Amino acid sequence: MVFSSVVFLFLFMPIFYGLYYLVPFKFRSWVIVLLSYGFYGWWRLDFLGLLILVTFSNYYFGNRIRSSVDARGRKFWLVLAIVLDLCVLGYFKYWNFFIDSLADVINGGQPFPMLWSQVILPIGISFYIFQAISYVMDVYRGDALTAKRLIDFAAFKAMFPQLVAGPVIRYKDIEEQFTKREMSWSLFGYGALRFMSGLAKKVIIADSVAPIADAVFAAPNPTMAEAWLGTVAYAIQLYFDFSAYSSMAIGLALMMGFRFVENFRFPYISRSITEFWRRWHISLSSWLRDYLYIPLGGNRKGLGRTYFNLMLTMVLGGFWHGANWTFLLWGLLHGSVLALERAVGVSAVAPRPSWAWPLTIIIVLAGWVLFRAPEMSVALDVYAGMIGLQGLGIRAAVAWKISHMAVFFLVVGTALALVEHRLNSIFGIEAISEPLVKKQIGPVPLVGTLTIVLFGALAIIKLLADNDSPFLYFQF
Amino acid sequence: MGNASAILPTACLFGMFAYGLFTTGHYILVTEKPWVERATLASVIHGQTTHAFETGLEQDVSIRSFAIQTWNALSYGIFGQARTGTLVGTNQWLFSDEEFVWTRESMRNLDANFDRIEETVAALHRKGIKVTLVFVPAKADIYAEYLGGYQLPKTQQNLYADVLSRAQSTGADFIPDLQAAFVAQKASALFLRSDTHWSVAGAQLAAKLVCDLSRPALPIEPVAFDRTEQAPVVHKGDLTNFIALGPYEQWLKLPSDTIVPLISTPAVVDLGEDALFGGPAVVSPVPVALVGTSYSANPLWSFEAHLRLACQQDVLNLAADGEGPFEPMRNYLSNLPTESKAIPQLVIWELPVRYLDDEQQPESVALESRLELPTTH
Numbered sequence: 001m002v003f004s005s006v007v008f009l010f011l012f013m014p015i016f017y018g019l020y021y022l023v024p025f026k027f028r029s030w031v032i033v034l035l036s037y038g039f040y041g042w043w044r045l046d047f048l049g050l051l052i053l054v055t056f057s058n059y060y061f062g063n064r065i066r067s068s069v070d071a072r073g074r075k076f077w078l079v080l081a082i083v084l085d086l087c088v089l090g091y092f093k094y095w096n097f098f099i100d101s102l103a104d105v106i107n108g109g110q111p112f113p114m115l116w117s118q119v120i121l122p123i124g125i126s127f128y129i130f131q132a133i134s135y136v137m138d139v140y141r142g143d144a145l146t147a148k149r150l151i152d153f154a155a156f157k158a159m160f161p162q163l164v165a166g167p168v169i170r171y172k173d174i175e176e177q178f179t180k181r182e183m184s185w186s187l188f189g190y191g192a193l194r195f196m197s198g199l200a201k202k203v204i205i206a207d208s209v210a211p212i213a214d215a216v217f218a219a220p221n222p223t224m225a226e227a228w229l230g231t232v233a234y235a236i237q238l239y240f241d242f243s244a245y246s247s248m249a250i251g252l253a254l255m256m257g258f259r260f261v262e263n264f265r266f267p268y269i270s271r272s273i274t275e276f277w278r279r280w281h282i283s284l285s286s287w288l289r290d291y292l293y294i295p296l297g298g299n300r301k302g303l304g305r306t307y308f309n310l311m312l313t314m315v316l317g318g319f320w321h322g323a324n325w326t327f328l329l330w331g332l333l334h335g336s337v338l339a340l341e342r343a344v345g346v347s348a349v350a351p352r353p354s355w356a357w358p359l360t361i362i363i364v365l366a367g368w369v370l371f372r373a374p375e376m377s378v379a380l381d382v383y384a385g386m387i388g389l390q391g392l393g394i395r396a397a398v399a400w401k402i403s404h405m406a407v408f409f410l411v412v413g414t415a416l417a418l419v420e421h422r423l424n425s426i427f428g429i430e431a432i433s434e435p436l437v438k439k440q441i442g443p444v445p446l447v448g449t450l451t452i453v454l455f456g457a458l459a460i461i462k463l464l465a466d467n468d469s470p471f472l473y474f475q476f
Numbered sequence: 477m478g479n480a481s482a483i484l485p486t487a488c489l490f491g492m493f494a495y496g497l498f499t500t501g502h503y504i505l506v507t508e509k510p511w512v513e514r515a516t517l518a519s520v521i522h523g524q525t526t527h528a529f530e531t532g533l534e535q536d537v538s539i540r541s542f543a544i545q546t547w548n549a550l551s552y553g554i555f556g557q558a559r560t561g562t563l564v565g566t567n568q569w570l571f572s573d574e575e576f577v578w579t580r581e582s583m584r585n586l587d588a589n590f591d592r593i594e595e596t597v598a599a600l601h602r603k604g605i606k607v608t609l610v611f612v613p614a615k616a617d618i619y620a621e622y623l624g625g626y627q628l629p630k631t632q633q634n635l636y637a638d639v640l641s642r643a644q645s646t647g648a649d650f651i652p653d654l655q656a657a658f659v660a661q662k663a664s665a666l667f668l669r670s671d672t673h674w675s676v677a678g679a680q681l682a683a684k685l686v687c688d689l690s691r692p693a694l695p696i697e698p699v700a701f702d703r704t705e706q707a708p709v710v711h712k713g714d715l716t717n718f719i720a721l722g723p724y725e726q727w728l729k730l731p732s733d734t735i736v737p738l739i740s741t742p743a744v745v746d747l748g749e750d751a752l753f754g755g756p757a758v759v760s761p762v763p764v765a766l767v768g769t770s771y772s773a774n775p776l777w778s779f780e781a782h783l784r785l786a787c788q789q790d791v792l793n794l795a796a797d798g799e800g801p802f803e804p805m806r807n808y809l810s811n812l813p814t815e816s817k818a819i820p821q822l823v824i825w826e827l828p829v830r831y832l833d834d835e836q837q838p839e840s841v842a843l844e845s846r847l848e849l850p851t852t853h
Contacts, residue, residue: 006537007530010496017493042530044523189482192489211560220580397629400563400576404555442482449481453488460492464534464543 671713
């Protein structure tokens with residue numbers, strides 16, 4: 001089930017929120033668990049079993065870590081938990097990639113039929129496994145207590161707003177909210193506003209520009225204009241798709257009284273890759289920092305090791321996105337630039353010159369080519385196009401696929417991505433951002449409210465008119 | 477102001493919830509759901525049942541038509557475009573985007589489809605049946621001047637010539653200058669503005685060329701047919717399905733075509749003093765079979781009628797709508813009469829070129845095994 005679908009808007013939401021507010025507070029975690037399982041199982045019931053297994057096992061491991069009498073025992077249970085979690089992720093996400101790569105290297109590309117298996121990638125597995133790992137590590141470090149009630153832990157794991165595409169929620173950020181959280185009509189309304197704004201961004205902008213990226217990345221030998229147009233279109237599609245999903249997740253959580261971490265902070269205004277990673281998929285970058293980069297040693301073991309740790313963290317972060325060499329290379333690109341920026345003293349917070357923005361954007365766009373291309377040959381094709389090796393103008397074979405409406409929304413989306421922070425301020429929409437940080441959410445001026453509501457309604461009209469368009473981060 | 481700005485989205489959401497529950501309730505309790513009978517434990521576990529429920533629910537939303545028409549009105553009215561499937565040219569000419577599609581698999585598909593054609597022709601030849609192939613050119617090729625901002629990709633511009641060159645090795649007859657003839661006479665409106673198909677004039681031109689080419693394969697004795705024009709029909713073409721406007725059509729005019737369909741009936745023949753009764757000449761078996769797509773199947777374009785008039789022979793029309801050119805031929809071969817005296821002398825196989833670079837469904841049974849006829853008449 002996806003948020004931008006009839007069944008979610010017209011069936012799941014009314015039933016969930018109706019039941020949620022009908023039952024007494026102490027039973028609301030049950031409602032979250034049961035209906036979130038229904039949400040996930042709507043895709044496939046058999047993989048719901050995997051989610052439940054991961055939930056129970058990590059709850060058990062958390063308790064074993066806490067109850068172990070010595071450090072060795074605690075470490076044993078932590079390592080066991082992480083290894084098993086990674087084995088689950090490794091099998092479902094990476095098994096066939098490894099087998100195919102092995103076949104390419106030692107068997108001339110001929111597959112190994114005995115080893116290859118028809119593995120289906122469970123939706124959201126990358127997210128809920130990372131979430132589980134953060135829980136056991138926080139318990140081990142003493143940053144979080146173990147969940148008092150299994151049902152609360154299950155609710156944390158399964159909560160439908162973040163289940164399939166994040167943000168990557170940490171238990172320690174919301175554990176208090178299971179016992180006490182603000183629920184009011186105001187908060188419900190502001191959450192609804194966040195949800196509608198996300199729905200509008202996803203359905204109206206992301207879905208409208210997607211055909212441009214699809215056309216370019218499917219065309220052989222793209223020209224310079226095609227390559228840049230397609231890459232920018234993908235950058236806009238990806239941002240408005242993913243940030244919209246996070247916005248909807250935050251809104252849906254707020255409607256329950258839960259406050260999630262903000263996941264995007266206008267990344268395309270960044271003037272360095274270091275800054276970019278503080279604005280893009282923040283829950284993931286902070287997860288990688290806290291649970292991979294710092295345990296690797298962070299910047300505490302000398303310059304060389306710091307650069308290595310940065311690159312390794314980003315390579316693994318890239319690999320998390322997908323079982324493909326293109327994602328590994330994407331991670332390597334970002335890791336390399338982060339290391340380079342560290343070496344020359346780039347700071348994420350100190351002001352940077354204006355020329356740093358186009359340089360940063362070009363690096364980000366170059367990375368998105370790898371992110372979007374289904375294989376390396378396509379990425380290389382697009383790169384060749386970008387530097388003009390395959391002609392300049394847009395060919396007829398591609399042009400007919402690029403509609404005026406798509407170009408219009410590409411322009412609108414690009415402008416919005418660059419000035420959204422200012423518009424949020426003008427329209428007062430920033431009042432409903434950063435819910436985990438702010439004590440007071442809202443109010444939003446009427447003009448901002450009306451704008452969002454109108455675009456939300458338009459999004460529902462377009463959604464009904466369009467075919468299904470799953471979220472990009474659905475199968476991560 | 478604080479709570480007021482939260483009231484509006486809350487109220488809107490509650491309205492959506494109420495409508496949603498009503499819609500879902502209607503779908504569950506009232507609407508027929510054929511997928512329920514097909515549901516199995518496996519389909520429930522693997523998500524096919526929920527997918528079917530979801531698809532059915534989406535179709536059942538009462539405001540769906542309004543939403544489609546509204547979005548279409550916005551995109552057509554502001555941007556001058558239709559939904560995916562139709563390209564809007566100038567002078568209200570509409571074109572199918574199928575005529576523009578070329579993928580990395582297109583050349584391979586072209587090879588495979590011509591293998592199929594060659595195989596089919598060889599099998600028919602072994603049964604003593606002559607074959608004439610009619611490659612219908614793309615509308616965008618003939619009326620490129622109405623494409624507006626669009627341009628047919630080079631691959632599509634070269635497609636017809638490629639098809640003719642491949643046709644030479646199929647062993648069948650084919651009209652070498654059908655596209656050129658269409659271009660030369662395009663002032664006669666050989667294609668419909670609002671539809672993918674040829675007009676009655678286009679079908680007539682193609683029929684004349686087919687019959688001129690196929691004359692040696694036809695029975696020597698011609699059969700007379702009467703030509704009757706039917707009442708004009710104002711036709712909103714299939715391409716306007718991608719610009720469903722509903723009530724907005726009163727402000728945003730969509731193109732349409734006026735068609736005068738033709739029917740051909742056997743002429744009453746005076747069989748002389750020896751005949752007990754006069755009557756239409758009847759030839760059995762029908763010497764010409766027509767197999768193809770909606771270009772042949774739809775009586776509005778009158779291709780079958782024009783074939784009778786031009787070939788002066790009866791035609792058995794076995795073309796089918798919406799199945800492409802290969803499936804009707806598969807069905808035809810499967811159902812060929814077993815008696816050799818009952819099979820036709822000539823099969824006219826109409827194939828629009830835009831289908832030839834598409835991937836076809838794999839054939840489950842080899843063509844030859846379907847043919848259980850003796851090799852000669």
